[in-house]
Amino acid sequence: MSEKIYSPAEIELRIQQIWAENDAFRAHEDAAGEKYYCLSMLPYPSGALHMGHVRNYTIGDVISRYHRMCGRNVLQPMGWDAFGLPAENAAISNDTAPATWTYANIEHMKAQFKRLGFAYDWSRELTTCKPEYYRWEQLMFTRLMKQGLAYRKDSEVNWDPVDQTVLANEQVIDGRGWRSGALVERKSIPQWFLRITDYAEELLTGLDKLEAWPDAVKTMQRNWIGRSEGAEFCMTVCDENGVPDAANRQVTVFTTRPDTAFGMTYAVLAPEHPMLATVTTHERAAEVSTFVAEARLASEADRLAEASSERKRGVFIGAYLLNPFTGKPVPLYTADYVLMAYGKGAIMAVPGQDQRDWDFAVSHNLPIVRTVQPPADWQGGAWTEDGPAINSAWLNGLSVIAAKEKAIAWLEQRGMGERKVNYRLRDWGVSRQRYWGCPIPVIYCPQCGAVPVPEDQLPVVLPESVSFTGVQSPIKTDPDWRKTMCPQCGVAAERETDTFDTFMESSWYYARYCCPGAESQLDERAKYWLPVDQYIGGIEHAILHLMYFRFYHRLLRNAGLVEGDEPAIRLLCQGMVVADTYYQQTQDGAVRWINPADVEVKRDSRGKPLGAVRRSDGKPVTIGAVEKMSKSKNNGVDPQRLVDHYGADCVRLFSMFASPPDQSLEWSDSGVEGASRFLRRVWTLVMTHLEAGPCVPLDLAVLSQEQRDIRRLVHNTVAKVSDDISRRYTFNTAIAAIMELTNHLARFEDQSEQGRAVTQEAWLAVVRLMNPITPHICEELWSALGESKPLYAACWPEVDESARVRSQVTVVVQVNGKVRARLELEPGMEQDKAMAMALRDGNVQRHTAGKEVRKIIHVPDRLLNIVVG
């Protein structure tokens, strides 16, 4: 059994086979035990695992294995978020069907997962592109239609006029289609939406109960929902003299600052505002339509980024609005800093109290009237804080809050407006004009309109054997697929050919894992496993996915399928995996990125990098920035090669050791070497310990001081590692503590009977502490140490508190806050006694000599600060 050489590949494959043969990680519903559902965000099957996957799934596996050892009934499933744009791109370049490519990737990546030794219950594997999965989300959607929670409205998309297709934001590069190069247009088409805004308030207040979610995520979600209280009111369209137009048209605006309405010096309509074209005067029409056409070219994010604080773009449209508060007309503009999607798509502009309005007013020479008195020394532009109202007639002198109330009451009394809570959150657009997605289960009847596909006709199956050219969706070009009958009146009708946003699949998969094979969307098993105890995924999902996930859980709750308001109790967001970049510049100035695996870095005698050369041709390369691993920068590291070379345990160990999980992880070849060295060292040390034969049982009564010191370290380490894994998620410090203990064990050469018994206890602890991180080598060492029960079924080590008691503590002595001595004192020493001990120290004497002691700060067992003057 006890091989002398550590050979990870042989051990890992053998141990993995034992796990498989014993079905070691199969989860069963068991009402008696404490359940623990540990879920990592499911991967998109892009082709091969990358380091980001390895990191994400190792974190999940460590947490799962830890809780399993603590006796909990653990569910850790895995599946595939299999619909999506990359399959269509691959289909174009490889001339395969998206399905073929996707399934091949799944097969390959599943093998890679198995090689990494993750403790998944593969019997629950799900693949979102299969009808047996997506049929249930189609069913849910048809029910939402009937409840009015799914509805259809016109909405803008990126339109490629050459390819005659809709583009994702990602496919628009500098305003042009990625394949055709044509200037992309914004086009309005009818699309399906889910009323997530009905849940805005609940999604907002629910965040307060998510105590174990990162504050950053909760803050981002709060801001995304963007609740604001204010007023909505109407203003009449008029001419420059305040004479209302013939049709008595009204523009409705939302404002959070009705108290500042007396300072309104202009108003703005969003470029997409439906009234814009008709309100614009004949003389201004040409300029306005040019501006609108330009503004609508850019995506929202680009528009907001371009609308810099210095100069805001917009044009006067020739019309005016009557300010109800002053009875005077203000000029009406259209500007790209006003979005149709927020509020009413129209604003009253008050430059005195809003910085964006201030900037616009300055660049368009519009008047500025302050209606809140800034402090006397205020030098800046808009004053957005509190202060007494000025220039505001009957509001003068009131604070912002009081003036707001009075202004709203004034509007309501006159029936001109009302108090209004507005949310930035918008309804979820779920239509995609793409092929590789779940078909939207709707039939369009010339007589009945949009009709949900009846439940007995679901699923609407997406054909998988198609030839995909990339320009049009095969189900849009195939007239036969589309042709059907109206389920209500029986006349010829057509199917919806759009598919769902892939966030639809990833919004409920967590619940489906609980009940594989259920002949409904979910069954009772979901109520046993949910909520998810621990959810793990990338921080890039902080808003969109996690908001839809929380929303969909409420839809499932309202359908009676799950209990509780929130889908996941704890959330951990891991950072990105980054690596050095290296490049060579060719004579024509082109940059050629060199993979880190092909680069050798030269260092000086202090270890500072001097330069780098490319291994394959010996030519110098330039060291670039540290960036997210990507194909474009050629700085990706293939985990498969590392697993082949160092073994799964080593790759897992490095990815957990290099940085805390929520920060970015910097790739380092030598760091992997270090992880490998540590595993070999543990292996050799345990094998050396075993060579001396079996140990006698521990006898705590007869231990020497040194033996007690080792035991104290062992039990301190058990306590620290438990806390680091379960509460702090700082796997890096857990590993550091285990390394520290290992270093002490390597120096502890006590070959006496009790010395060896202490060593045996220590190694049994180390092997269990490391097991969640490096399970293969630990399983092997565990049985080598003489344990007959497999480690995957073993218990987490217990802390012997009596072993942790200290006989001495280090107390730092400071003089005026600077460390001057360190004393070894008995625990619990009082201030006077500690002070007397401190004054015996030569260095402390030197720094206090001839000076008056003004103050003494004593933190028992830690610190004594003597303040002298």
Next chain:
RNA sequence: GCCGAAGUGGCGGAACUGGUAGACGCGCUGGACUCAAAAUCCAGUUCUGGAAACAGAGUGUCGGUUCGAUUCCGACCUUCGGCACCA
């Protein structure tokens, strides 16, 4: 632009509740073993001065609170994530 993070030795990082800055690992330097190399082991390694004891400086920048600040407060700089059709 808006929202959210991060910034500590040559490098990744540690310091958990305001109390020893630099744990652990990498790299580097020196040594042992070796014919030699690799591997392994031992010692050193924030900077400046010093043989040492020790002293001074030091956690992106500037300022503040405190006996004491990597930690709290204010302003700024840089980098990263998200911004609704990448997932």
